[in-house]
Amino acid sequence: MKTAGNTIFITGGSAGIGLAIAKKLNAEGNKVIINGRSEERLQKALAELDGAIAIKGDWAVDTERARIAAELKNNFPELNIIINNAGAAFGYLLSEETNAVEKAQVEMNLNYFAIIHFNELMMPHLLQKEEAAIVNISSLAVYGSHKFLPTYCATKAALHSYTVALRDTYQDNKNLQVYEVYPPLTNTEFSSYIGGKNGIPPQEVADELLTGLKAAQFDIPVGETKIYAAAVNEAMAKIVAEARH
Template identity: 35%
Template sequence: MKMTGNTILITGGTSGIGRALAEALHARGNRVIVTGRRQSLLDEITAGQPDLHGMLLDLADPTSLSHVTADIRLHFPELNVLVANAGISRAEDMTSDSWDASDAEAIVETNILGVLRITAALLPTLKRQADATIVATSSNLAFVPRADFPAYCASKAFLHSWLQSLRHQLRNMPVEVLELAPPYVQTELTSVDQASDPRAMPVNAFVKEVMQLLEQQEHPRGEVLVERDQARRWAERDGSYGAIFAAMNPA
């Protein structure tokens, strides 16, 4: 992925990792389109920022997606980078008599179908570019799950597998496919408390390391992994899976 002169669309770009990526990429001389479901946040992010644009997008709404796709084709036909970052996370207690599949369905709708829908909508535009990239945000939990977030972890494992297939199918096209698999980062993904949890990696430190990896093209197998990701990524290979799973999921 080249680091400047791109036109980039980022889903879930109004907070957390998405917003930090948007700001970092914009600072490197890229035109950045941020999407989200709250106009007030889009206005706040883009105010007074040339080449930083906001678009309302609800990936669960086919009409919303078709409007954004049409706007991209009309106003940003040079779009060459998609960052499919939108995602949600919810804890689930499957031992409870009140547990049902509603939270899991919402997670699948956003984390899996949302990525597939935005990729399908914009892939024809990306394939027309000389140098295009698709980045999708999975998670370190794709490799070793936290059992109290079962559907979330499974959704990210799905993306890890699906991206490998997408990368293989696009191997003869000028479209690079990258997987961004963050560790536990100080965002509000699971709760407000996560944003200040000292055990989590500061979001700006995470994005700074990601930018360095992209600039140096240090993403073997198409996986953008910061140093904190490595132990879980290779847990099965290294024979440490059981110990890491037990530490993450105490009895």
């Protein structure tokens, strides 16, 4: 995948991992379009991004996603990369929470349903491009749940399953690539309440994404996630080898 000369839309691009990715790809010579709900945060982020553009909107709302998709297709026809980064997470114990279903609905909507909807809205546009990509920002949580993030982890597992299916669906289309990035605990405001200060810097996620794009490495584990990914790949290789015998 080329890593310069693209037009890239990043959800949740005004802070954290999204902003780190925006900075990295902006510096590589791409036109970057960021999305967020806060005008103040968007303007602050734009001050750090040379020539970038912001589209304000609540990505969790289906009508807002439709408006954003229409604006992108009408005003930025050259758009060829979408990075689905926006997300929600609640830390709590199921034994102490009386509104777990409400929290799960918020997480599932933003982390899973919104991505499916937005990709569906943008797919006809992307398929017209000579080179296009969808990047879903997943998580180490794909590899197992945690009692303090009981419903968030399930949404990321769902996103992973969907991403694999999306990639397999378009595997014969040489113009569209589907990537998944798996960050571990990352030092952002988003993860501050679960000890994010002990996590990796968001710049590391951006660096790994750029490396993955250059190498057309569709699964991109980051930091600690590489240990889990290697173990799973080794186990799968053994299963395949045994099946052949």
